[in-house]
Amino acid sequence: MNRVTSDPRLSAGTAPAAAAEAVPPDTPRIRQRYWTARARRDAWIFILFALPNIALIAVFTYRPLVANFQYSLLNWTLGxxxxxxxxxxxxxxxxxxxxxxxxxxxxAIFTVFTVGGAMVLGLLVALALNQKVPGRTFARAAVFAPYVLSGVGVGLVWLFIFDPVYGVLSWILRGLGAASPEWINDPKLALVMVIIVYIWKNLGYCAVVYLAGLQSLPQDVMEAASLDGAGTFRRFISISFPLLSPTTFFLLITTLLSSLQAFDILKVMTPTGQGTNTLMFESYLQAFGAYNRAGASAAVSVILFILVLIITVVQMRFVERKVHYA
Structure with missing residues (x-):
């Protein structure tokens, strides 16, 4: 009878090593094929669809951006x-x-007041439009309509309203026995005027976005808070508003970038920049105003670009930490 003897080298601790040594060194190893025919096909499809968009962005966005940096280093008069x-x-x-x-x-003043005013008033309007009352569909459309209107058309209409002689506002004030302020000629009032118009135009956008956020809130949480005795104001402060933080963060970024790049309403209502010279408008005036300084205009544009980039990075880096995602 043959006796099976155990080799200590084949114990549990040394078995893998012994098995690895038993494999001849020149034996080819089977490698997994990652770049399969399907992967190559998917890559070519991706390139086919993405390349035109990438080319358009490179030609019409990044190329002018680089050229603007170059122009900002030149002393160049248009013509x-x-x-x-x-x-x-x-x-x-x-x-x-x-x-x-x-x-x-x-x-800074224009951006802070237009962004803050549009967001605060937009939230209040959204709370009103979220109620189940007759005619709310028409009210929602009416509130959102100014946002899709042309900035030039909006500026012309409001310019007629604020006209100190023939405007609608001056006619109302004269009926009340008061004189109309010089909205257009006074630099401080001109800035207030364009802020009011810009808030009115963007109010519907903020209201509709906030309304979508309100309608997506979990109703079971709201009902549980109501059963616990929380009133309407308490539910809004403790539950609704914190849950709306992603919507608020989105609106903060989009409206801030939009306000920093505002131009059409400023140009129509104050053609020479009477107290409304934001960075965007100053860039236009330097190039196409009385100076025709293309290099100086490009430098102001670069400053605006850097400012927008810094604000965006700060928002994404620090403000987003306070956002409560579901």
Missing amino acids: EATAINVGLQNYIDFFTSSSAVSVLGTT
């Missing part, structure tokens, strides 16, 4: 065939000029 490379002199001239503080301050 001249030659330009002088001055380096960062256009940036130095802007920040050392007397109008730099005014332009940056006007940009």
Whole structure:
């Protein structure tokens, strides 16, 4: 009878090593094929559909952006065939000029009040439109309609309303025995005027987005809070508003970028920039106003681009931490 003897080298601890040593070194290993025919086909389909879009973005977005950086380093007057490379002199001239503080301050005031006013009033309107009352569909459409209107048309209509002589507002004030303010000629009132118009135009956008957020809130949570004795205001402060933080964050980014790039209403209502010189409008005035300085205009545009980039990064980095996603 043969006796089976156990080899200590084939114990549990050394069996894998012994098995690995038993494989001849020149034995080919089977590699998994990641780049299969289907993967190549999917890659070509992706390139086929994505390449036209990438080409359009590169030609019409990134190429002008790079060219604008190059133009900001030039002393170039529109219409001249030659330009002088001055380096960062256009940036130095802007920040050392007397109008730099005014332009940056006007940009900050315009952005803060238009973004804050549109979001706060939009939320209040959304709360009203969320009620089950007759005619709410028509009211929602009427509130959203100004947002899709042309900025030029909106500016012309409101310019007639604010006209101190022939405007509708002046006619109402004269009927009440009061004089109409000089909205157009007073720089401070001109800024207030365009802020009111811009809030009115963007109010419907914020209201509709907030309305969508309100209608997506979990109703079981709201009903549980109501059964616990929480009133309407308490439910809104403790439940609804925190759950609307993704909507608020989205609106904050989109309306902020839109306000920083506002131009059409400013140009129509204050053609020469009477107290409404934001960075965007100042860039236009430098190039196509009385100066025809394309290099200085490009420098202001680059400053605006950097400002928008910083604000976006800060929002995505810090503000999003306070967003409560379901």
